[in-house]
Amino acid sequence: MTEIPENHCIVYDCAPVLLVGGGEISAKSLELLAVFPGKFVAADGGVAHILDANHQPEAVIGDFDSLTPDLLSALPSECLHRISEQDSTDFEKAISRIDAPLILAVGFTGGRLDHELAVLHGMLAFPERVCILIGAEDILFLAPPHIDLDLPAGTRFSVMPLALVIAESEGLRWPLGGHEYAPGFRIGTSNEVQPGEGEVAVSLDVDRPTMLVILPNEHLDRVTSSLLRVSSHGVRWPARAK
Known part of the structure; x- marks a missing residue:
């Protein structure tokens, strides 16, 4: 396990990536965890949901304040990417280090309201990352141009x-x-x-x-297809100047 420098991308893929947080997992999210064919990335304690679904994470990204010794010992060191700075949330640490046409995010809704607001802040801070946030009833994404x-x-x-x-x-x-x-x-x-x-x-x-x-989250497949077309045509937002 090594300390990751700022703005260093960790996960690359030409297909959608599933980002899993440590919050509540809805029935829709459980269904997606069971059948998702691509790479799984955990934002800190979200790795527990990935392991519970009998998958292995491509990467675990965060400050690791939610990882128990048992979880750490169950994971290969090469997938652990610790980012200790406290100026960003685990969601921001993860989403900013995934380079993929689409990120599907589960385990980030249904709990503390301040955590949910922080996730929306993270989506606004990194508009170049095309992301769908999946909740118990709804899906949410930042509108492209x-x-x-x-x-x-x-x-x-x-x-x-x-x-x-x-x-x-x-x-x-x-x-x-x-x-x-x-x-x-x-x-x-x-x-x-x-x-x-x-x-x-x-x-x-x-x-x-x-x-x-x-x-409504029943339209996840339609939104996924549309946002993938957006990414493939290069009409996503540029990165914000930091």
């Missing part, structure tokens, strides 16, 4: 700005209209896909990486 989704008519579709952003949409019951959105000013929760029958083509355009999209 443009995304197209085919969704069943009437599907709940919420957007929540983390900072000032201009957003336009097609296919929603209440179009976003090119207006400015910001916390304490205007949000877009509890919208929905246009009512009717069958599927509706929905598109979303935003001018900066500060808008969250929240959908």
